[in-house]
Amino acid sequence: MGASAVAGPPAVPARRIVGLALPALVVLAAEPLYVLVDTAVVGHLGRLPLAAVAVGGTVLTLIAWLGTVLAYGTTGRSARRFGSGDRAAAVAEGVQASWLAGAAGLTVALGMQLAAGPLARALVGSGGEVADAATQWLRIAALGAPGLLLAAAGNGWLRGVQDTRRPLWFVLGPNLLSALLCPLLVYPAGLGLVGSAVANVIAQTLCGGLFIAALVTERVPLRPRPQVIRRHLVLGRDLLIRGAAFQASFLSATAVAARSGADALGAHQIVVQLWFFTVLLLDALAIAAQALVGAALGAGDAAGARALARRVALVGGVCGVAFAVLATAAGGLLPTLFSSDPLVRAQAAAVWPWFVVIQPIGGVVFALDGVLIGAGDVRYLRNLTVLAASTGFLPAVWLSHAFDLGLAGIWTALVLFVALRLAGLARRLRSDRWAVAGVD
Structure with missing residues (x-):
């Protein structure tokens, strides 16, 4: 390694830290703000649909937590490779994280078709209308899990290459679209509570697709590498x-x-x-x-x-x-x-x-x-x-x-x-x- 690599760059000013942090803050805030909009829209349907979203949303929060874990682990691994001057290797970490995210997301989406009912009843404490409505909402909303986790992996590698601007638009755009679609699907389209879940799935799937498209444009090999995926699993x-x-x-x-x-x-x-x-x-x-x-x-x-x-x-x-x-x-x-x-x-x-x-x-x-x-x-x-x-x-x-x-x-x-x-x-x-x- 050359002397310049050992010496490293000059001290990073506070404005550089803030410049990376502010777009990341918007990305972090986008999902909670969308949940507030969704809650307000569903809340006008009545007490039962609102309770159902509260129950289903608790489960989705755990899935989002998995995404945060994946993003954090990917950021560190990608950043090291980016710092070494190998951007392709940094992006390759994102490829492997995306394979892991896709597999985990599909597992969650399919598993929730069976587990949604028992989970909803466990959270409610019994069966009844709230548990039934929460089960219906959760089964549909869980179909967005692959997109949610793919977006988390995408956020991870893009942060690693110190690009926090593209994630801002990739997350903000779909969430704004979903915030507009949600009231339209719930009320004029007449889908009610189901419309809320469908809007959620559209946002997550579109968001995940944008991050996958960003990977493809990097022109790196897209095949899975089990050894690297195992390292991501250990971090996770x-x-x-x-x-x-x-x-x-x-x-x-x-x-x-x-x-x-x-x-x-x-x-x-x-x-x-x-x-x-x-x-x-x-x-x-x-x-x-x-x-x-x-x-x-x-x-x-x-x-x-x-x-x-x-x-x-x-x-x-x-x-x-x-x-x-x-x-x-x-x-x-x-x-x-x-x-x-x-x-x-x-x-x-x-x-x-x-x-x-x-x-x-x-x-x-x-x-x-x-x-x-x-x-x-x-x-x-x-x-x-x-x-x-x-x-x-x-x-x-x-x-x-x-x-x-x-x-x-x-x-x-x-x-x-x-x-x-x-x-x-x-x-x-x-x-x-x-x-x-x-x-x-």
Whole structure:
């Protein structure tokens, strides 16, 4: 490798990080915004169809989570090859990820024709009209799973080659089309709840097709390579275990809040959803970190990757502090937008200081998550998240329930969870063991 490759590029300015993060943010926000439109359209059909979409949407959220895992793993692998100067190899990672996505999507689409009914009944708690309507909606909507997962793989390799603009249009266009089609199919076409599912399938299939077309135009070999696909599966396994630790933590928090009464559960739902919204914004920063760090390490520039990690952590911390300032200023207003119940508002106000405190810590943590995913250090991330959840958050949250500490106890546990992850990430970053240069 030449001297220039070892020296690497000059330090990446913050505007380059933001330039990659902003289009990624639009892509991340497109699907939730479409779900809001879909919910509003179906909501006017009545309580039963709305409940059916809520049940079916929960299952589709899990499928979308699989897509996120696939995209993150693909970004890091593609970015390394792109950084080494081999764009064709970076795109080839996208080909193999797309084979995996297509196979997984077809399996989900076919399997859901059998599993939709039992899943809907399990979520509802019984049979009846809601379960039947949710089953019908889910069987149709699941046909969009191949497109959904193909789009995730496409987002992964395009982010890896530091192209976040094409994914913006590939995702935004189909979702806007679907947002227009949904009310037309539900009402004038007379399809009702089925129309919502059909619009969803059209959007996902078109989106996946656009990403496949982008692969074809790259003129790389499209045949499957089982060895590379297995490596994607290993990355996916570690990221899935990490995600399962998150899910167990958040479900436990909700369960404990529910045992504290309806007002506590309502306040927790408001504050935690606002936190998830800020996490969505920080995920865009993490995606930029994945692409830039992976490319630096692929170019053999471990020193540049370490400098990037520090820069990304700084930007994440600044964003977190900005969110904390905004949350402090809006603390008296935001909860009132979500509830008129004085008891719910009082509970939200009581827990608000923890919501403010978690912002700057989370800003650094989610940025550094992106650094380690870009470096391919996902096994450490998996172990850290499981350890923080099992030894920190879960004992703390259930002790909160045992001693009747209410929402303050729950959110103390959440802050502890994020703080433990920050300590583990900082320790890993100082060790330099994550900054392995070259292409595997």
